[in-house]
Amino acid sequence: MADGSPLVSAAWLKDNLKAPDLRVVDASWFPSWTASAGAGRQSYDRGHIPGAVYFDIDEISDTESNLPHMMPDSVKFSSRVRKLGIGDGNRVVVYDANDFFASARVWWMFRVMGHKDVYVLNGGLRAWEAEGGELEDLPPVITGGRHFTPRVRSDLIKSREQVAAASASGDTPILDARPAGRFAGTEKEPRPDLPSGHIPGSGNVPSGKLVGADGKLVSKEQINALLGDHADRPVVASCGSGVSAAVIALALAEIGNWDVAVYDGSWSEWASHPESEIATASA
Structure with a gap:
């Protein structure tokens, strides 16, 4: 250990x-x-x-x-x-x-x-x-x-309202773990009732880039290359339904940031909510 x-x-x-x-x-x-x-x-x-x-x-x-x-x-x-x-x-x-x-x-x-x-x-x-x-x-x-x-620890879990506020203010980075095509809105979501796209102002760090071919988390050097700018600041991680978002939280903990929050509802909630704005690459 x-x-x-x-x-x-x-x-x-x-x-x-x-x-x-x-x-x-x-x-x-x-x-x-x-x-x-x-x-x-x-x-x-x-x-x-x-x-x-x-x-x-x-x-x-x-x-x-x-x-x-x-x-x-x-x-x-x-x-x-x-x-x-x-x-x-x-x-x-x-x-x-x-x-x-x-x-x-x-x-x-x-x-x-x-x-x-x-x-x-x-x-x-x-x-x-x-x-x-x-x-x-x-x-x-x-x-x-x-x-x-x-x-x-309520600070480690975020609601749609809290994420909407973070999106509007830009004060807290929102990192999305979904594949790039779904984030950009160029590929369909696997849940057929949801449009693709992303939370306005969020960034894309596909969880697949944090896991090596051997199924292990990539090295600290690789994590720093992808996430180093977020190693010592509050972050909200999101994904499709709150599962792969936790890979971002785990990777950031590996380089010292143990306080990453997860948007529990993630895209399943955001994209189905009538008040949510959806950004795409074309927009």
Whole structure:
């Protein structure tokens, strides 16, 4: 575990997997336009890191919202993670089987709830297997029962109204993690009911540029080349539905900015709201 980093390596996790205070979380999730419903859970059931519990971002969410996987309130979050055997004093390592979809999101969720001792396995399941890590296909025996005390950090989550104000003032950078064509409005959104384009005044940092071919976060030097101007200032990250935005937050934490906020509703909310202005490359 590197000092000052939100990441751990597969080698570190292998060496520390049986530490009594460690909890491993599988956050595998696949967008609906790339896989069938439940694909993340199916990936977990096929094989996961021994002892890992499954965190479903579609279930541990505000299911009363008409927007996808919105952040739940602190009562629901604490209840669900307690059932997963996670509580105060636990070190949490999150991974997924899909190149930071959605391990970065779950890392950010724990931080919103005030849990600081949370990390992401760099390279995810692929890195674990490359390190010779074993997999199991049986559900773990959940032990512990510690209380999880939420200490909500409202500064790490932004509403549409707050983002609209930031867009109008230009005081806080808004960084969009979607692919360039969707940001520019030249390619269609995967959600067919939404137009493409972007929040006025926002910038585009596709999350794919922050993840290398090996599924690991790119080097600090590469992150600085893409995001160095934002290493020591407030930032709001956005994307399609608040998942890949967290990759920007994770990358900025890797170079020292731990206070990046995520626009939870992201483009799913912005583009469907009648009062939202939509910018495109042609405009």
